[in-house]
Amino acid sequence: MAIRRQTLVLATLLTPVTLFLGVFFLLPLLIIALFSFLTPGLYGGVEWAFYHWNYGRIFGWADDIIEVYEPIYLQILARSLGFAALTVLLCLLLCYPVAFWVSRLPNRWRMLFLFLITLPFFSSLIVRLYAWLLILKPSGILNTVLIGVGAISEPLEILYTPAAVVLGMVYVMVPFMFLPLYSAVDNLDRALIEASMDLGATRLQTFLKVVLPQTLPGILGGAVIVFIPSVGNFIVPDVLGGAKGLMIGNLVEQQFLSARNWPFGSALSMIVMAVVLAVLLGSTAAAKRKGGQNA
Amino acid sequence: MALLEIRKARREFVTPEGGRFAALDGIDLDIGAHEFVTLLGPSGCGKTTLLRSISGFETLDGGAILLDGADLSTLPPFRRPVNTVFQSYALFSHMSVARNVGYALEVRGEDRASRERAVAEALEKVGLTGMGTRKPSQLSGGQRQRVALARAIIGKPRLLLLDEPLSALDRNLRQQMQIELKTLQNTLGIAFIFVTHDQEEALTMSDRIVVMRAGLIEQIGTPRQIYRHPKNRFVAEFIGETNLFALTIDRIESGQALARTVEGLELLLPAGTAKAGDKAVAVLRPADFTLADQGIAATVTKAVYLGADLHLFVQPAVGGPEIRVTARDSALAPKEGTKVHLAYDPAASHVLEAA
Numbered sequence: 328m329a330i331r332r333q334t335l336v337l338a339t340l341l342t343p344v345t346l347f348l349g350v351f352f353l354l355p356l357l358i359i360a361l362f363s364f365l366t367p368g369l370y371g372g373v374e375w376a377f378y379h380w381n382y383g384r385i386f387g388w389a390d391d392i393i394e395v396y397e398p399i400y401l402q403i404l405a406r407s408l409g410f411a412a413l414t415v416l417l418c419l420l421l422c423y424p425v426a427f428w429v430s431r432l433p434n435r436w437r438m439l440f441l442f443l444i445t446l447p448f449f450s451s452l453i454v455r456l457y458a459w460l461l462i463l464k465p466s467g468i469l470n471t472v473l474i475g476v477g478a479i480s481e482p483l484e485i486l487y488t489p490a491a492v493v494l495g496m497v498y499v500m501v502p503f504m505f506l507p508l509y510s511a512v513d514n515l516d517r518a519l520i521e522a523s524m525d526l527g528a529t530r531l532q533t534f535l536k537v538v539l540p541q542t543l544p545g546i547l548g549g550a551v552i553v554f555i556p557s558v559g560n561f562i563v564p565d566v567l568g569g570a571k572g573l574m575i576g577n578l579v580e581q582q583f584l585s586a587r588n589w590p591f592g593s594a595l596s597m598i599v600m601a602v603v604l605a606v607l608l609g610s611t612a613a614a615k616r617k618g619g620q621n622a
Numbered sequence: 623m624a625l626l627e628i629r630k631a632r633r634e635f636v637t638p639e640g641g642r643f644a645a646l647d648g649i650d651l652d653i654g655a656h657e658f659v660t661l662l663g664p665s666g667c668g669k670t671t672l673l674r675s676i677s678g679f680e681t682l683d684g685g686a687i688l689l690d691g692a693d694l695s696t697l698p699p700f701r702r703p704v705n706t707v708f709q710s711y712a713l714f715s716h717m718s719v720a721r722n723v724g725y726a727l728e729v730r731g732e733d734r735a736s737r738e739r740a741v742a743e744a745l746e747k748v749g750l751t752g753m754g755t756r757k758p759s760q761l762s763g764g765q766r767q768r769v770a771l772a773r774a775i776i777g778k779p780r781l782l783l784l785d786e787p788l789s790a791l792d793r794n795l796r797q798q799m800q801i802e803l804k805t806l807q808n809t810l811g812i813a814f815i816f817v818t819h820d821q822e823e824a825l826t827m828s829d830r831i832v833v834m835r836a837g838l839i840e841q842i843g844t845p846r847q848i849y850r851h852p853k854n855r856f857v858a859e860f861i862g863e864t865n866l867f868a869l870t871i872d873r874i875e876s877g878q879a880l881a882r883t884v885e886g887l888e889l890l891l892p893a894g895t896a897k898a899g900d901k902a903v904a905v906l907r908p909a910d911f912t913l914a915d916q917g918i919a920a921t922v923t924k925a926v927y928l929g930a931d932l933h934l935f936v937q938p939a940v941g942g943p944e945i946r947v948t949a950r951d952s953a954l955a956p957k958e959g960t961k962v963h964l965a966y967d968p969a970a971s972h973v974l975e976a977a
Contacts, residue, residue, distance in 0.1 A: 521679055522712035524699040527777060528729040536729070540716045 363593035371587030381594035400578070404598065407575040408606075410489065411557035414496040415550045418504035421497070422549070426505065426512040441509070444502050452499065456566040459495055460486065463567070487569030495563040500556070504549040511545020547614055551607060558603055575599055624652035625690065625813050626676070626781060632684035633671055633837075645671040647837030648685070653781075653815065658807050660816045660824040663834035664860070669817045672834075673783050676815065677706050689780065705779040707787045711770040713758040719745075719769050720754030726777035744772040747806065764795045771803075775810060782807075784816045788823060800826045821861045825849060833857050849907075853975050858905045865908065865945050871900045878968055885942035887918065890968040903974040906966060908933070908948040913956065914965035920945065922960045927951065936964065 366378040383389040389396040429440050447455060462468045465482035473479045485491050519541060523533040539546075561576030568574070575595065582592030633646040645668045653659050661669035674680040676687055678699035687694045694702060705726070714722050721728070724741040732740075745751055748768040758766055767787060774782055784803075788796045804827045807814045818824055824831045825845040833840045833848060833856075841853045852858035858866060867889060869881035879893045881902060891904055919939040926933040932955050934947040947964060949955060956962050 516710070516712065518708050518710050518712035519714060521677075521699070522706070522708055522714075522773075523725070523729075525677055525679075525704075525706045526726040526729065526773065527700050528725070529700055532729050536725075537714055541714075543716075 359593045359596055362590050363597050365590045367588045367590045371589070373590055378590060381590045382598075384591065385594065385598060400595070403573060403578055404575050404602065406489075406573075407558050407599075408602065410493055410496065410574060411554050411560075413493050414500055414557045415504075415553045417493070417497045418500050418553050419508075419546065419550065421501060422505045422508050423512075423546075426509040429509060430513040430515075444505055447502065452562060453566070455498075456495060456563060459491075459498065460566060463491055463494075486567065487572065489568065489572050492564045492568040492572040492574070495567040496557050496560060499560075499563060500553045503552045503556075507548035507552065508542070508545045511542040511548075515541050543614065547610070550610075554606070555603055559599055625655040625657075626651075626653040626815075627688040627691075628652070628672070628676075628685070629688070630685035631672065631675060631682050631687065633668075633675060633680055634683050644668075644837045646675070646682070646685075649837075649839060651832060651839065651842070653813055655780075655813055656811055658804065658814045658816065658827055658829045660818060660828040660831045661834060662818060662821060662824040662831050662860070663840075664819055666836075667834040668837040669819075669834050670785060673706075673785055673815060673817050676702075676781070677704055677783055678702050703779055704781045704783060705774040705777060706783040706785060707767075707770050707774045709786045709789060711758075711766045711787075713766055713769055713773075715758055717758075718754060719750070719756050719758065719761070722758065722769055723754070723772045723776055725773060730777075740776055741772075744776040747775070747809070748772045749802075763790055764799070767791065767799065771806070775806075779812065781813045781815065782810075784814060786818055787816075788818075789820070796823070797826075803827060825861070833860065835860075851972055852905060855903060855974060858974065863908050863946055863948075865906045867904045867906070869902050869904055871896050871898050871902060873898050883942050885938070886940045887938050887942055889971065891971050891973055892969060894973060896973070905972045905974060906945075906970065908946040910966050910970040911945065911947040911964045912966070913947075913949055914963050917963040917965035918945075920962055920964055922956045922958055922962060925956065925958055936962065 362373055363381055364377055364379065366374040366376045367381075368374050380389050380394040384394045384396060385400045387396045387398075429437055432440065460467075463486040464470075465484070465486070467486075469485070470479075470482040474482065485494075515538065519537055520533055523537045524530070528536065558574075559576045559579070560574060561580045564572045564574045564577055565580075579592050579595050579599070582588045582595060586592075628649055628651040631646045631649040632644065635643050635645055637643050647668070649668070649672060651659075661672060663669050671680055675682055676694070678694070678697060682695065689703065714725070717725070720738075720741050723744050724737045727737045727740055741754060742751070745754060748771050750765060750768050750772065753761070753765065753769075758769065761769065767790075770787070788799050791799060800823060803814070803816075816823075816827065825848075828845055830842060831845055831848045832842050835856055841848060841857045843851070848857065849861055852861060855866060858864045867881075867883055867887070869883055869889060869891075872880045872882050872888075874880075874893050874896065877893050879891045879896050879902075881889050881891055881904070883889075889904060889906075891902070896902060920936040921939070922934050923937050923944060924935040926935075928951075930951060932949045932951045934949055934956065935944045936947050937944050945964065
């Protein structure tokens with residue numbers, strides 16, 4: 328009786344989220360999966376006929392008559408993955424020491440800092456990216472200051488380069504890396520560090536053998552949360568990146584909005600999703616195997 | 623020469639209000655190479671700070687700690703031939719029991735074969751043979767305690783520091799571990815410094831007890847000295863149940879002093895150097911009293927059943943504070959309201975050096 332009742336309560340509580348995810352997440356996903364195998368309509372939209380050249384254009388079995396194979400799509404995908412990986416790495420390198428520093432602050436300063444970290448969420452992303460545009464442009468603050476102090480004589484060409492895109496993405500993603508990392512570092516039992524040093528481990532050994540593995544869940548969590556939106560990000564490259572900063576997200580956006588080729592955009596989306604999923608599963612498996620070796 | 627010499631150790635902390643607070647206010651202590659020494663005191667007395675100064679996690683503001691005559695102060699914790707059993711055990715949850723235990727050898731760069739031999743040996747010493755492949759999370763509290771112990775002794779330290787290691791265990795296990803720790807210390811032949819606020823633990827295991835209060839040492843002595851001959855009121859009250867009597871010496875007669883409380887309760891004490899008219903504070907433990915046909919006339923106000931024993935609160939007929947008495951439980955044991963007489967051996971009473 329008690330168990331039946333528990334099940335009923337649980338089912339009632341889970342119904343809203345199940346419905347929500349089903350309608351607004353799973354259904355659109357299935358539609359995209361379906362569209363990616365349909366024929367693009369002449370003036371946008373789709374024709375309900377099977378069409379494998381959406382993927383052919385990307386992977387190379389296009390017939391060069393109806394559709395043309397272009398390696399640029401895979402190159403852009405590879406570039407996006409590279410940018411995202413670089414973003415993850417830079418966010419990690421920035422946040423890891425700061426997380427340690429913040430976790431050792433007195434309570435009220437720590438609260439203030441955590442508030443400051445979330446402060447960017449209070450204003451629009453677009454506005455903040457345009458602020459970077461003003462900072463980075465040839466006559467912007469950065470170049471004016473650098474020329475003013477005599478560090479450079481010619482303005483740096485940062486804007487509309489891949490560097491600007493990565494910089495923008497790191498800026499956007501830092502809070503997402505910081506929070507899971509901070510939580511892991513804050514939960515790290517200080518006694519473990521002392522125990523390690525007490526047993527003769529140097530600071531470096533302690534870091535590698537105790538601190539890093541103990542905070543690994545936070546690192547992985549942050550990396551995943553930063554990596555996924557970074558791969559598909561199109562706003563940052565849109566504002567700060569030039570032609571060389573184009574990412575797979577921009578390509579998808581163009582297909583849906585400008586080119587009005589929904590099936591091709593869907594095919595690109597599916598590939599992005601597949602690659603992200605593969606990377607995630609691969610890294611989780613690797614982390615698990617690493618954990619196994621430690622045992 | 624002592625293994626460890628602590629000389630005028632001082633350590634100050636800044637309080638949240640901005641004041642200064644001496645956790646160690648000039649500690650002098652020698653510890654022998656094979657000694658089991660307990661630092662005993664209430665929380666905040668400085669015992670843990672002293673332990674952490676020896677392990678290197680606290681830096682002294684003054685004084686020195688010498689191991690084999692060499693100053694430790696310049697050595698970081700990982701270079702000190704001293705290991706610690708932490709209160710929370712501080713086991714590495716991402717490592718197996720075997721890797722935890724072998725950690726000290728791993729960071730030293732010893733090869734796998736000799737490490738495995740040493741781990742098996744250490745696990746055997748603490749009674750955990752065959753548990754090496756488990757994770758710490760799969761162990762009970764008592765087993766974790768043993769892993770922490772094995773991990774701390776595998777590197778063959780000269781000195782093992784134990785920071786309230788038994789406080790998380792239940793009573794039965796704690797008593798068992800007390801005996802095992804003492805046995806282990808004998809087998810290893812190294813010095814143990816054990817920190818606790820539990821006087822029973824201190825009395826059971828120690829060769830010597832160091833009673834601390836407010837950054838100072840109140841008394842150093844064997845468990846018996848500390849229990850039977852406390853120097854002052856603080857030590858007497860901190861170690862075990864105590865009856866304290868504030869007395870004025872009436873007269874000295876054949877090596878014994880007759881003394882009286884303000885209420886008129888009369889007690890016989892060993893005379894020592896006391897003279898008539900002196901003030902004195904005498905200590906009598908609850909077990910020093912026996913129920914007799916004559917002696918101090920009193921009434922039982924409360925009887926607490928403790929199994930084999932009864933704990934009695936007894937009000938002397940002349941007035942004054944209640945006396946605590948431990949009596950064997952039996953069918954004839956007094957109940958609340960019973961009139962009794964208390965007798966005691968004057969030789970068992972002890973007069974404090976300082977009140």
